[in-house]
Amino acid sequence: MTVALFVPCYIDQFYPQVAIATLELLEKFGVKVVYPPDQTCCGQPMANSGFEHLTHSCNELFIKNFAGFDYIVCPSGSCTLHIKDHLHHEKEEEKAGQIRKRVYELTEFLTDVLKVEALDARFPHKVGVHQSCHGQRGLQLSQMSELVAEPFSKPGHLLKMVEGLELIELNRVDECCGFGGTFCVAEEAVSVKMGKDRVKDHVEHGAEYITGGDMSCLMHLEGILRRQNSKVQVKHIAEILNSKQ
Amino acid sequence: MNNGDKDHAALAQQFNRDEPRVNWHDETLWWVRAKRDKAAHTIPGWEHLRETASRIKNNVLSNMYGYLQQFEENARKNGVIVHWAADAGEHNEIVCGILQKHGINKMVKSKSMLTEECHLNDYLQQNGIEVIDTDLGERIVQLAKEPPSHIVLPCIHKKKEEIGELFHEHLGTPEGNADPQFLTHAARLHLREKFLTRRAALTGVNFAIAETGEFVVCTNEGNADMGAHLADVHIACMGFEKLLPQRKHLGVFLRLLARSATGQPITTYSSHFKKPRKGQEMHIVLVDNGRSVQLGREDFRNSLKCIRCGACMNTCPVYRRSGGHSYHTAVAGPIGSILAPNLDMRKYADLPFASTLCGSCSNVCPVKIDIHDQLYKWRQVLMKEGYGPAAKKLAMKGMTFTLSNPGVYRFAGKTGRWVMGKMPFIVNNKLNPWYKQREMPEPPAQSFNEWYKKNRKAD
Amino acid sequence: MNGIKKTGRLINTDQLRDIYYYMNSREKILAAIKKSQPAPRELPVLDFPLPDDMDAQEKFIAVLSSIGGAAHTVGSYDEIQLLINREYNDAARIISLVPEIESRGQYFEPGTNPHLLEDVDLAVIKAQFGVAENAAVWITDDMLPERVLSFITQNLAVVLHRRDILQLMHQAYERIGGRDYGFGVFIAGPSKTADIEQSLVLGAHGSRTMRIFILQS
Numbered sequence: 001m002t003v004a005l006f007v008p009c010y011i012d013q014f015y016p017q018v019a020i021a022t023l024e025l026l027e028k029f030g031v032k033v034v035y036p037p038d039q040t041c042c043g044q045p046m047a048n049s050g051f052e053h054l055t056h057s058c059n060e061l062f063i064k065n066f067a068g069f070d071y072i073v074c075p076s077g078s079c080t081l082h083i084k085d086h087l088h089h090e091k092e093e094e095k096a097g098q099i100r101k102r103v104y105e106l107t108e109f110l111t112d113v114l115k116v117e118a119l120d121a122r123f124p125h126k127v128g129v130h131q132s133c134h135g136q137r138g139l140q141l142s143q144m145s146e147l148v149a150e151p152f153s154k155p156g157h158l159l160k161m162v163e164g165l166e167l168i169e170l171n172r173v174d175e176c177c178g179f180g181g182t183f184c185v186a187e188e189a190v191s192v193k194m195g196k197d198r199v200k201d202h203v204e205h206g207a208e209y210i211t212g213g214d215m216s217c218l219m220h221l222e223g224i225l226r227r228q229n230s231k232v233q234v235k236h237i238a239e240i241l242n243s244k245q
Numbered sequence: 246m247n248n249g250d251k252d253h254a255a256l257a258q259q260f261n262r263d264e265p266r267v268n269w270h271d272e273t274l275w276w277v278r279a280k281r282d283k284a285a286h287t288i289p290g291w292e293h294l295r296e297t298a299s300r301i302k303n304n305v306l307s308n309m310y311g312y313l314q315q316f317e318e319n320a321r322k323n324g325v326i327v328h329w330a331a332d333a334g335e336h337n338e339i340v341c342g343i344l345q346k347h348g349i350n351k352m353v354k355s356k357s358m359l360t361e362e363c364h365l366n367d368y369l370q371q372n373g374i375e376v377i378d379t380d381l382g383e384r385i386v387q388l389a390k391e392p393p394s395h396i397v398l399p400c401i402h403k404k405k406e407e408i409g410e411l412f413h414e415h416l417g418t419p420e421g422n423a424d425p426q427f428l429t430h431a432a433r434l435h436l437r438e439k440f441l442t443r444r445a446a447l448t449g450v451n452f453a454i455a456e457t458g459e460f461v462v463c464t465n466e467g468n469a470d471m472g473a474h475l476a477d478v479h480i481a482c483m484g485f486e487k488l489l490p491q492r493k494h495l496g497v498f499l500r501l502l503a504r505s506a507t508g509q510p511i512t513t514y515s516s517h518f519k520k521p522r523k524g525q526e527m528h529i530v531l532v533d534n535g536r537s538v539q540l541g542r543e544d545f546r547n548s549l550k551c552i553r554c555g556a557c558m559n560t561c562p563v564y565r566r567s568g569g570h571s572y573h574t575a576v577a578g579p580i581g582s583i584l585a586p587n588l589d590m591r592k593y594a595d596l597p598f599a600s601t602l603c604g605s606c607s608n609v610c611p612v613k614i615d616i617h618d619q620l621y622k623w624r625q626v627l628m629k630e631g632y633g634p635a636a637k638k639l640a641m642k643g644m645t646f647t648l649s650n651p652g653v654y655r656f657a658g659k660t661g662r663w664v665m666g667k668m669p670f671i672v673n674n675k676l677n678p679w680y681k682q683r684e685m686p687e688p689p690a691q692s693f694n695e696w697y698k699k700n701r702k703a704d
Numbered sequence: 705m706n707g708i709k710k711t712g713r714l715i716n717t718d719q720l721r722d723i724y725y726y727m728n729s730r731e732k733i734l735a736a737i738k739k740s741q742p743a744p745r746e747l748p749v750l751d752f753p754l755p756d757d758m759d760a761q762e763k764f765i766a767v768l769s770s771i772g773g774a775a776h777t778v779g780s781y782d783e784i785q786l787l788i789n790r791e792y793n794d795a796a797r798i799i800s801l802v803p804e805i806e807s808r809g810q811y812f813e814p815g816t817n818p819h820l821l822e823d824v825d826l827a828v829i830k831a832q833f834g835v836a837e838n839a840a841v842w843i844t845d846d847m848l849p850e851r852v853l854s855f856i857t858q859n860l861a862v863v864l865h866r867r868d869i870l871q872l873m874h875q876a877y878e879r880i881g882g883r884d885y886g887f888g889v890f891i892a893g894p895s896k897t898a899d900i901e902q903s904l905v906l907g908a909h910g911s912r913t914m915r916i917f918i919l920q921s
Contacts, residue, residue: 007693009648013658014686016693035697038651046648048602048621050628051641057649133603145282146560146608148291172275176562180601187599188678189258193267193566194601195683223683273902288837290752300748307745310738329730381908382899398899405901425903433909440909441819457882467855467895467910474852475818485733490747492880496873497750499890500837510767510838511873511892514855514910520886522851523815533733541740 002032004066006074006083006103008215009041015215021238022075022106028242029114033073036065044082048181052086059089059096067095071113072103075238077135077213080105084139105139106238107213111154116161123243124164128207129155130198130221131174132214141213145174155213155237162240168205175201179220195224203232210234252595257567270402271565277398278559280508281609288504298497299613302550305488306540312455312488313531319458320529323520328530333363336532340365340447340480341372343528347478349374349445353436355462355469356380357449358396358553359482359532361575365447376447377439379468381432388415394569396576397506397555402568436468446472450483450529451552452498456491459519460529463502463512470516479521482530486549498552501611505554539587544622548583550612557606557616563599572596579606583619586627594632597623655694662688752874760836760869761918768839771893772906773914777866781805784917788828788861791915795825795859801847802828802863818850827857827911833868834916835876840892841916842876844885851887860894860911865919 003026007019026033042062043055062083066072074080083103089096110116135141135155142153159165178184178194185191199221202210210225210232212218218234225232251259261267285291305312317327330336336359344352352369354360354376366376366387378387382399386392388411393399400408409423418431448469453460460481462469473479489495495515503509521527540546558564558578569577574585574593582596597620606616627633647653679685691699765775778784781804788805792798797809799821805828812821829848831841841862845851854860870876880888895910906912 009654009658012693013662014689016689016691016696019693020696035701037694037697040651040654041648043645043648046641046645048624049637049641050598050624050626050633051638051645052625053629054641054645058645061649061651133601133605137604137608144605144608146605148285148288174605176601176603176605178562178601180603183598183601185678187254187257187563188681189254189261190563190566190599191601192682193261193264194562197271197566219686220683222686223679226684227682276902289755294752297748297750300745303745304747307742309741310734313734313737329733331729331732335729379909380899381897385899398902400899401902405903408900425900426905428900429897429905429908433907436909437822441822465895466897466908468908470852470855470889471909474850474855485737492882493750493874493877496877500873507898509771509892511840511890513771513892513895515840515890515892517885517888519884519888522845522886531733533729533736537733537736537740540737543742546740546742 001070002034003071003073004069005033005035006039006066006072006079007035008074008076008079010219011075011215014219015236018075018215018236018238021236021242022073025238025242026073028120029116031114034069039065042079042082043086044079045181047082047086056089059087060092062087063089063092063095063099066099067092069102071109072099073106073109074103075106075213075236076215077105077132077139077141078216081134081138105135105141105213107155107158108139108141110158116158119158119161119241121161121241121243122163123240123245125208126166126168126206127159127209127211127240128168128170128202128205129159130177130202130210130212130217132212132217133174133176135213136174142174158241159211159237162243165240168202168207170201170205172201177217177221179217184220191220192224195220199224199228199230199232203230207232209240211237211240213237253567253571253573253599254595256571256573257599260568260571261566267566270568273401274559274565277507278556278609281505281556281559284504284508284510288500294497294501295611295613298501298611299550301489301494301497302612303547305486305490306546306549309485309488309540312490313485315455316453316458316488317531319456321458323458325458325521325527325529328528330530330532330534332534336363336482336530336534337365337368339530340482341369341374343478343480344369344374344445347445349478351375351377351443352445352447353377353379353439353443353472353476354447355449355464355472356383356399357447357482358576359449359484360447361392362534363532377436377443379436379439379472380464381429381466384432384436385411392570392575394577395555395558396553402570440471440475443472444476445478445480446476447480447482448473450481450487451502452489452495453483453487454489454492454495457519459492459517461495462516462518463514465509465513467514470514473518474522477524478526478528479518480528480530481518482532484536485531485533486536486551502552502554505556505609505611535588539584542587545583545587545619547614548580548619550614551580551584552612554611556609556611560605560609561600562603562605563601567599572599579616579620580614583616583623586623590627590630590632594627597627655692658692662692750874752872754871758836758871760871761866763836764834764839764869764918767837768893768916771839772896773839773893773916775916775918777918777920779920784863787917788826792826792859797824798826798828799824799853799857800828801849802830805863812849814849818852818856821850821853821856824853824857826859826861827853828861828863829854831862831864831868833870833876833879834864835873835890836869836871837873838892840890842880843889843891845887846885854889854891855895855910857911859913859915860891861915861917863917863919869918
């Protein structure tokens with residue numbers, strides 16, 4: 001099984017340790033991981049701003065980089081969802097369709113494809129999970145609080161395998177953090193207020209770390225935590241699942 | 246409303262100047278969402294109910310032409326006078342004409358978002374007709390000279406102390422009394438007098454039945470009934486999308502409506518108006534006002550399935566923290582943001598961007614409108630049609646260029662991180678909206694791409 | 705213009721202009737809809753199984769109390785009369801539409817002005833049936849002297865037979881079927897509002913209390 005590692009642009013640029021943890025984690029499970037070096041971005045920032053029609057060349061590059069692999073794995077629910085829903089190309093539609101089917105967010109790949117039942121990881125801390133909306137409602141990584149349906153959580157399932165880790169409860173299990181792509185600057189006031197409220201929920205329930213599958217949300221929450229001089233830190237789920245503390 | 250041509254972001258920023266008030270607004274609406282969740286969870290087969298409602302509405306949209314004529318014919322047979330209004334202007338003229346024909350210059354009105362959409366009150370006032378809104382929340386915002394901020398909870402943005410002051414000024418209640426029980430009772434007495442003295446009553450319509458020609462109005466207060474049953478003339482105004490095929494379909498929708506809206510098992514009153522009572526005149530005004538255009542937009546037509554429960558507003562994290570008035574349109578929140586651009590793309594180009602696309606709205610919607618997907622689609626339409634600022638387009642083109650060229654991307658990344666690492670004041674200043682209330686991420690020494698080249702290339 | 709030919713009577717210019725104007729809108733709207741509406745979609749079958757673990761009366765009473773109403777299980781009309789005498793001792797005007805229950809004060813003249821019902825303290829009416837899942841009762845205008853009675857009265861009392869408590873709204877509409885009425889209403893509890901800071905207040909514009917007497921026989 002050959003897996004292509006799809007690293008979101010902001011992880012590449014600002015949080016390389018998340019991509020390293022993802023790579024190491026996949027390798028631990030015996031997966032052959034290839035990193036296509038010419039990758040840049042999935043095109044979501046443009047598309048969410050209403051410029052999907054300008055993402056043509058971006059899509060072309062994505063297809064060039066990622067066609068032909070058994071799976072494509074990405075440590076971001078949001079970028080994965082964008083590819084799944086919006087990767088199209090009139091000349092390469094067949095390849096685009098294949099990619100859309102084979103792209104997986106990290107925790108769903110671990111749960112659904114590798115069917116991970118045990119982890120060699122230790123992280124002795126109180127951890128709050130921030131469900132990114134695209135991962136949760138878009139990819140359905142966990143049950144959504146609005147629906148009358150059986151609860152489940154793929155990230156939660158994995159985190160429970162981490163030694164010493166204590167998951168905290170939240171008042172609002174899946175409220176959006178307010179990052180929202182360009183929303184975070186275009187609607188600065190509401191975005192920050194949403195982020196502050198999310199942080200408060202975690203802090204009040206004793207979280208030492210806030211984790212999640214999307215570094216973009218966590219970057220936003222981290223920015224607020226640091227402005228508050230809070231000791232609470234953010235950590236991508238890949239880092240925790242790969243942790244040997 | 247007068248919002249000084251500010252867009253959602255600017256109005257939301259204004260709303261956020263008072264953080265404790267934002268917290269209060271957010272908590273109040275979240276409580277309504279929680280009540281909705283509780284009610285939904287007591288219904289086995291809730292999701293099946295939503296699916297059924299959605300499919301009934303899909304059927305209605307696909308046979309609107311037939312159902313509308315069937316409804317008209319049956320309503321006429323029932324002795325109801327049916328009018329057709331192509332737009333808001335015609336709707337207002339029709340209502341005004343009916344009142345003038347009867348020499349009526351004072352009317353009571355129960356909740357109708359359609360009349361808000363058409364700005365009926367202003368029009369009637371200009372024509373010398375006084376309108377008293379009789380829903381308590383609507384009466385409160387009417388006294389405050391404000392539009393409703395929520396389709397189900399019109400004065401959810403107002404604190405009881407402010408309402409106490411309004412009532413003191415307009416209804417003569419004692420100064421400083423802000424007890425909800427007391428104020429509600431004062432409004433009961435004040436409005437009873439109006440019900441007993443007005444010869445015309447206007448109501449909205451929640452559902453209209455093609456099979457029988459009847460229409461259903463739901464209220465908790467009983468104000469629609471007090472108005473309609475005491476008046477000589479009853480005018481019911483409805484967007485044509487309110488139709489349902491058969492009476493039995495009400496069973497599905499009445500189970501969903503109040504539970505989704507407020508968590509109640511049903512509204513106190515679900516009134517089925519079929520024929521005028523003896524000596525009374527009953528009118529129905531069927532309104533298009535852009536709906537037939539929306540029906541033709543494949544990506545957006547199913548917004549017409551909306552039953553105006555307001556669940557999408559209560560769950561929307563943006564609505565809860567920006568307030569209904571920040572949407573500067575009659576129907577606020579997520580559903581309003583996909584309805585309004587249909588009426589005026591330029592004026593409402595900001596609304597589809599007033600969302601993080603979190604998707605909670607689509608999950609609570611009792612008729613399964615794909616609200617957040619439509620917000621995304623509206624963004625595409627609006628930018629493609631040129632309703633976005635030119636600078637944004639330029640920035641997006643620049644971004645596309647960078648992200649389509651790996652060499653440029655890597656170079657830009659390096660300089661970007663270099664700038665942030667070495668000269669943080671360049672980015673970390675007050676002009677950067679990110680930095681205003683948030684720290685920037687710490688730039689790492691190297692990107693993953695660089696790390697990979699150093700550490701794995703040899704493998 | 706078809707409308708004018710069909711009516712086939714003389715009309716003045718004003719009316720002509722009106723008819724032209726509005727018929728035109730009607731045709732315009734219908735034509736636009738015809739052009740816009742999507743390909744036909746099937747109506748779904750309504751398939752909602754009855755909850756088997758639910759005692760309809762028990763559920764009805766629990767829901768009614770949660771929405772601010774009060775239920776009394778009674779064995780006879782005499783028992784209802786006693787309860788009414790006790791609970792509404794001060795009522796000056798009671799209009800009972802249930803023959804077994806006494807009225808008090810001024811009754812109504814059929815066909816009189818509905819405004820004259822303004823000072824009714826208590827209305828006693830019979831419901832055709834009730835619905836357990838939401839504690840709503842179904843009332844139609846053929847049972848009322850004036851439609852406004854059940855709204856304008858300060859207090860509302862309803863007599864309901866236990867056997868007439870249905871489980872779900874779907875059964876309710878099956879029971880109503882194609883029946884004709886001028887006006888029908890589901891009433892669930894007293895009128896209420898939470899418009900002021902979401903504080904629930906009973907007694908908005910309609911009746912301030914609602915009592916349901918469930919006859920066991």
